[in-house]
Structures are given as C-alpha cells and as structure tokens.
Amino acid sequence: MSNEVLVVAENLKGQWNDVTFELLAAGRSLASSLGGTLSVAALGHGISDSVRSLSADVVLCADAPELGTFIPEVYLRVLESLIAQRTPRVVLVANTSIGMDLAAPLSSRLEMPLVAYCRKVWAEGGKVLAQSQIYGGKLMAEVVLEDRGILAVMAGSFPPDAGKASGTPQVEAVPLPPLDGVRTRFVSLVEPDASDVDITRQEILVAVGRGIGDKENLPLAEELADELGGVVCASRPLIDNGWLPKTRQVGKSGLTVKPKLYLAAGISGAPEHIEGMKDAELIIAINSDPRAPIFDVAHYGVVGDLFEILPAIAEALRQRKR
Ligand SMILES: Cc1cc2nc3c(=O)[nH]c(=O)nc-3n(C[C@H](O)[C@H](O)[C@H](O)COP(=O)(O)OP(=O)(O)OC[C@H]3O[C@@H](n4cnc5c(N)ncnc54)[C@H](O)[C@@H]3O)c2cc1C
Incomplete structure (x- = not known):
C-alpha cells in the first residue's frame, strides 16, 4: 500500500476554493506523519497557470474544455481512473456540495470507505484517523481507517495559508479517460441573488x-x-x-x-x-x-x-x- 495522500482540488468559475488550500494543509501534515507524498488532482479548463499556487509534491493536472464546468459524471470518470491507477492511501475531498457529489460515488466505485464531516485528520502509529462530526455536531466520532479511505473534510477545519505554494510544484498532465456515454450536460449556473446583504x-x-x-x-x-x-x-x-x-x-x-x-x-x-x-x-x-x-x-x-x-x-x- 502506497502512503500517497491525494487531495481533490475544487475549482469554481476559475478560482480555487479556499477549502482546497485547507485540504492541502491537512494533506501535508498527514503525508509527513505517514512518510508519504502529497499529490493534488486539479481538474478544469485553462488552469495550467493557476495550479502553480497549489502546494503539493506533484500536481496532477487535467486541463480540458470538457472539464470547464463541473459535471459530476465527467469529473467522476477522470478521478476514478486517476485514483485506480495511483492507489493513494488517503483521498481528501472537501465536504461541500461539489465534494459530496464526488466522494460518495468514488467510495462505492473504488471500494474505499468514506468518512464524511471530518473536522480533524491525523496519523498515529501508521494508521489514519479522523474526527467526524455527527448529528450536526452534537457528537464527535473518532474513526480509524484500517486500510485506504476517502475523507471528506469540512471547510474551516484547517488554516488555508499552509496549503498555498511558496515555490513551483511539479505538474504532471493527466489525459482524459474515454468520456463516451456521458448522459448529463451543463446547462447554466444559477447564482444566488447578489443584491441582498451577505x-x-x-x-x-x-x-x-x-x-x-x-x-x-x-x-x-x-x-x-x-x-x-x-x-x-x-x-x-x-x-x-x-x-x-x-x-x-x-x-x-x-x-x-x-x-x-x-x-x-x-x-x-x-x-x-x-x-x-x-x-x-x-x-x-x-x-x-x-x-x-x-x-x-x-x-x-x-x-x-x-x-x-x-x-x-x-x-x-x-x-x-x-
Ligand atoms: C437536512 C436538513 C437540513 C436543515 N437545514 C436547516 C438549516 O440550514 N437551518 C435551520 O435553521 N434549520 C434547518 N433544518 C430544520 C431544523 O431541523 C429545524 O426544524 C429548524 O431549525 C427549527 O427552526 P426553529 O428553531 O425556528 O423552529 P422550532 O423548532 O419550531 O422552534 C421555535 C422556538 O421558538 C420558541 N418560542 C415560541 N414562541 C416564543 C416566544 N413568544 N418567545 C420566545 N420563544 C418562543 C419555542 O420555545 C421554540 O423553541 C434542517 C433540517 C433538515 C432535516
């Protein structure tokens, strides 16, 4: 079993979501405790420059027009094939709408257990542990991953600055797997009313x-x-x-x-x-x-x-x- 920690970056309208940097901070500390490496899967279109802001040992960059908008079916195909090839020990996704669209099907397709609503993730004695919030935060469960697994981490759990690159990460291009038979297509992005107070x-x-x-x-x-x-x-x-x-x-x-x-x-x-x-x-x-x-x-x-x-x-x- 490899000790690679793979972060799934989240991009909306050309910007890396802050939670991506939090995941990279968490991933870095996990990878160093496990004596492994940190990689990040970055999917999108026109992202080859912006991926350089992601702090990881290797950025796995899938840059294609088909990935310009978030279509869960398409993103799943790319991530499923990437994770199946690399067999990372841990996959970190954000516990957001986008992250949860990906985490549950990836867990079932790749037969990797999923721990959602994680507030803390760490390694101890070679095992990966997570503290997961249940019943909307009334209880915290401590979970041990016996083997490989997917952890969905809640935003606000780690300091994002630690996940921002200070140097230039190594970038590897990821080719798209066959996308035939995709049954969903992007129609439009409906944004909340921006005229109200935030x-x-x-x-x-x-x-x-x-x-x-x-x-x-x-x-x-x-x-x-x-x-x-x-x-x-x-x-x-x-x-x-x-x-x-x-x-x-x-x-x-x-x-x-x-x-x-x-x-x-x-x-x-x-x-x-x-x-x-x-x-x-x-x-x-x-x-x-x-x-x-x-x-x-x-x-x-x-x-x-x-x-x-x-x-x-x-x-x-x-x-x-x-
Ligand atoms: C998947 C899911 C997602 C949800 N998401 C959200 C969410 O994002 N946000 C959210 O808020 N809820 C959410 N809910 C709903 C949530 O479970 C509760 O039903 C909801 O929060 C209750 O709202 P409330 O406290 O206003 O009403 P109630 O639970 O009915 O409470 C009303 C309170 O007012 C008090 N009260 C009555 N009269 C007075 C008075 N004159 N003076 C002082 N106090 C008085 C009562 O004692 C009572 O405690 C979600 C539920 C589910 C299942």
Missing part, C-alpha cells in the same frame, strides 16, 4: 425562528437589528415560508456565520441550525422554553417572551443614544 460578513446578526409567529412580526427583529447596526437572518422554517430570502438562512442547508454577536430569538436550536452559528463569538438566546437546546450553545440566555424582550432591548438602546 450575512457571512456581518458582525451583528439578529436571528429569528418560528417563535416569531408571523411574517407581520418581523419588523420587531428588524428594528432591533437597526439599533444594533446589524441585519436579520433566520432559521429554515421562515425561509421555507418565504418570509425572508434564502440568502438569510443560517444552518446546514443555509449559510455558516461567525459574527461577533448572534442574537437568536424564538429559535429552538436544532442541530441543523446550530451547525451554522455555533462559532459566533457571542451568542445570546431568547426563548420561552427553558429547556430549548439553543441554551446549550448560548453564552447568555433569556427565558421569556420575545415579543416583550426584543422591543425592550431596542428601546433601551434608543434611550442610551439619546
């Missing part, structure tokens, strides 16, 4: 959940957000109801935020919500149910009615400004 860049967020009761009550949260100099975001049910745009959803199927202040009102704290906000610097929760799980992650909690508390805080802030 909640991932806000320092102060007032988050509301189903406890707000009705769309008509949202101004309560908006007034408080205005007083605090922040913006309103929400749990998924409000987005599903169409009360706020998808760009305001925090959580597993929404966005991950790390503001200085996250004030959560009428949010129960389901694991899928917590996943997107637990790393906020200061979490204040308002909930009428003292047993609401949001209090497990909150730094400060108020057990009470948000319809009284939100206007009271906004009023107190107004008074202070007078």
Whole structure:
C-alpha cells in the first residue's frame, strides 16, 4: 500500500476554493506523519497557470474544455481512473456540495470507505484517523481507517495559508479517460441573488425562528437589528415560508456565520441550525422554553417572551443614544 495522500482540488468559475488550500494543509501534515507524498488532482479548463499556487509534491493536472464546468459524471470518470491507477492511501475531498457529489460515488466505485464531516485528520502509529462530526455536531466520532479511505473534510477545519505554494510544484498532465456515454450536460449556473446583504460578513446578526409567529412580526427583529447596526437572518422554517430570502438562512442547508454577536430569538436550536452559528463569538438566546437546546450553545440566555424582550432591548438602546 502506497502512503500517497491525494487531495481533490475544487475549482469554481476559475478560482480555487479556499477549502482546497485547507485540504492541502491537512494533506501535508498527514503525508509527513505517514512518510508519504502529497499529490493534488486539479481538474478544469485553462488552469495550467493557476495550479502553480497549489502546494503539493506533484500536481496532477487535467486541463480540458470538457472539464470547464463541473459535471459530476465527467469529473467522476477522470478521478476514478486517476485514483485506480495511483492507489493513494488517503483521498481528501472537501465536504461541500461539489465534494459530496464526488466522494460518495468514488467510495462505492473504488471500494474505499468514506468518512464524511471530518473536522480533524491525523496519523498515529501508521494508521489514519479522523474526527467526524455527527448529528450536526452534537457528537464527535473518532474513526480509524484500517486500510485506504476517502475523507471528506469540512471547510474551516484547517488554516488555508499552509496549503498555498511558496515555490513551483511539479505538474504532471493527466489525459482524459474515454468520456463516451456521458448522459448529463451543463446547462447554466444559477447564482444566488447578489443584491441582498451577505450575512457571512456581518458582525451583528439578529436571528429569528418560528417563535416569531408571523411574517407581520418581523419588523420587531428588524428594528432591533437597526439599533444594533446589524441585519436579520433566520432559521429554515421562515425561509421555507418565504418570509425572508434564502440568502438569510443560517444552518446546514443555509449559510455558516461567525459574527461577533448572534442574537437568536424564538429559535429552538436544532442541530441543523446550530451547525451554522455555533462559532459566533457571542451568542445570546431568547426563548420561552427553558429547556430549548439553543441554551446549550448560548453564552447568555433569556427565558421569556420575545415579543416583550426584543422591543425592550431596542428601546433601551434608543434611550442610551439619546
Ligand atoms: C437536512 C436538513 C437540513 C436543515 N437545514 C436547516 C438549516 O440550514 N437551518 C435551520 O435553521 N434549520 C434547518 N433544518 C430544520 C431544523 O431541523 C429545524 O426544524 C429548524 O431549525 C427549527 O427552526 P426553529 O428553531 O425556528 O423552529 P422550532 O423548532 O419550531 O422552534 C421555535 C422556538 O421558538 C420558541 N418560542 C415560541 N414562541 C416564543 C416566544 N413568544 N418567545 C420566545 N420563544 C418562543 C419555542 O420555545 C421554540 O423553541 C434542517 C433540517 C433538515 C432535516
């Protein structure tokens, strides 16, 4: 068994995703503990210059018009044939939509076990281990790879700068395998509405959940957000109801935020919500149910009615400004 660690780079619209550099940082430390080498599979079109920013012992570069947009079926063919030829010990992919489109079918086709939602990966006594987050982060499982395997690593787990090349890596061209019989084709890239605020860049967020009761009550949260100099975001049910745009959803199927202040009102704290906000610097929760799980992650909690508390805080802030 080789001790090669192979990273699958992720490219969107000509840019290497930050998580690719995180994977390279993780891969470098794993490869040195195993006494192996670090390679990176870079797929795309017109990428022969940008691959030089990837820090690895060898960059396996598949540069072709067929790879200009992400078509999972095509990317899978290339990666499957590359991994089958090189038989790396570990394949690192990003635990993103693109990464998960690739990791699960690669695992089944190559008969390599997959550990998803990895927060840490390391080697000990010649074995590869991973810490994987389950139930949306409520539990952490430590997993040992007995043999070879695929690890899907969550963004934000490793420092990206360590994965950026300081010198010029060795680049090997990867020829495309036969692509006959591909049944999917790229139609268009649908981007989220860019006109809305980016909640991932806000320092102060007032988050509301189903406890707000009705769309008509949202101004309560908006007034408080205005007083605090922040913006309103929400749990998924409000987005599903169409009360706020998808760009305001925090959580597993929404966005991950790390503001200085996250004030959560009428949010129960389901694991899928917590996943997107637990790393906020200061979490204040308002909930009428003292047993609401949001209090497990909150730094400060108020057990009470948000319809009284939100206007009271906004009023107190107004008074202070007078
Ligand atoms: C695959 C998957 C992905 C998901 N992705 C996400 C996601 O990205 N983001 C997300 O948020 N959820 C997500 N969910 C849904 C998640 O499981 C929960 O259903 C959701 O987070 C619950 O939203 P909530 O806390 O607003 O509502 P509820 O769970 O209904 O909680 C409402 C809370 O309001 C409190 N309350 C009621 N009235 C008041 C009042 N007057 N004053 C104060 N408190 C009050 C209640 O005590 C309760 O705790 C996902 C689920 C799945 C299965």
